Amino acid sequence: MNVPLKEKKLLEVKLGELPSWILMRDFTPSGIAGAFQRGYYRYYNKYVNVKKGSIAGLSMVLAAYVFLNYCRSYKELSESLLDCFASGGVSPDRVGLVHRLI
Amino acid sequence: MNENLFASFITPMMFGLPLVTLIVLFPSLLFPTSNRLVNNRLISLQQWMLQLVSKQMMSIHNTKGQTWALMLMSLILFIGSTNLLGLLPHSFTPTTQLSMNLGMAIPLWAGAVITGFRNKTKASLAHFLPQGTPTPLIPMLVIIETISLFIQPVALAVRLTANITAGHLLIHLIGGATLALMSINTTTTLITFIILILLTVLEFAVAMIQAYVFTLLVSLYLHDNT
Numbered sequence: 001m002n003v004p005l006k007e008k009k010l011l012e013v014k015l016g017e018l019p020s021w022i023l024m025r026d027f028t029p030s031g032i033a034g035a036f037q038r039g040y041y042r043y044y045n046k047y048v049n050v051k052k053g054s055i056a057g058l059s060m061v062l063a064a065y066v067f068l069n070y071c072r073s074y075k076e077l078s079e080s081l082l083d084c085f086a087s088g089g090v091s092p093d094r095v096g097l098v099h100r101l102i
Numbered sequence: 103m104n105e106n107l108f109a110s111f112i113t114p115m116m117f118g119l120p121l122v123t124l125i126v127l128f129p130s131l132l133f134p135t136s137n138r139l140v141n142n143r144l145i146s147l148q149q150w151m152l153q154l155v156s157k158q159m160m161s162i163h164n165t166k167g168q169t170w171a172l173m174l175m176s177l178i179l180f181i182g183s184t185n186l187l188g189l190l191p192h193s194f195t196p197t198t199q200l201s202m203n204l205g206m207a208i209p210l211w212a213g214a215v216i217t218g219f220r221n222k223t224k225a226s227l228a229h230f231l232p233q234g235t236p237t238p239l240i241p242m243l244v245i246i247e248t249i250s251l252f253i254q255p256v257a258l259a260v261r262l263t264a265n266i267t268a269g270h271l272l273i274h275l276i277g278g279a280t281l282a283l284m285s286i287n288t289t290t291t292l293i294t295f296i297i298l299i300l301l302t303v304l305e306f307a308v309a310m311i312q313a314y315v316f317t318l319l320v321s322l323y324l325h326d327n328t
Contacts, residue, residue, distance in 0.1 A: 069192040
């Protein structure tokens, strides 16, 4: 059965067709909002909206939040590390101090 | 080290775009809504907690005051969740910004006071003079009571900002001290680490208490004025 390229899911698209598939995606604001909504409900219905939901559903969201915040502040953290390198010797403790878990 | 300490209180921007909007909106993701009678565990827990808090907090008000129930419950949920999320590593806490807390405190306080002045003018004006003051003291006391009224929103905002900021700074400092002490003396490191653990527990408590205090005071101002 021949499914048109526009309606194929990502895992069904062949590697050669990938650029044209990406270009055919809906990049309008309502399209992007729809994508976020679908992603949210996929996660919610799989991990949270179940009869015996556990702490993992919430923890994964918080872990992703921590990770995103670390990515956001990575530049600043590594710049202060460079200052340490410039000012004198750096011990392994100093590295941990800058990228510390707090 | 000093610059590093205050770096976590800068408003986060990325490529000139305000990331802080997303961070402020993030706690709302953690409170899903549902139309069902029997919900999943997350929503059931949140509904139970919300009922507990709202019954405890709105019981002192009359009918007119209880129309503020939605506002006060959203307030305590927002401040509580924002403070608790700020305890995660590397995260940004919007309630450390005085601008945000003033933006919450001033409209709520002003709403309560203006409601009081519109509906119970005599009683609201009577609040400026406590009962049984000696006559010579009256002018001074009216001035003092006016000042104490106008300082309420500032106190609300500054209390929240100072508590949360101070807690975060302490955690940064003691955490840095623990790491720095590791290569010098292990026993001291252990003691400092235990202090850090206790401080973190305190911060969890402070996060929730501050939310409670903020909301309670707003509700008290409301109670005086309805």
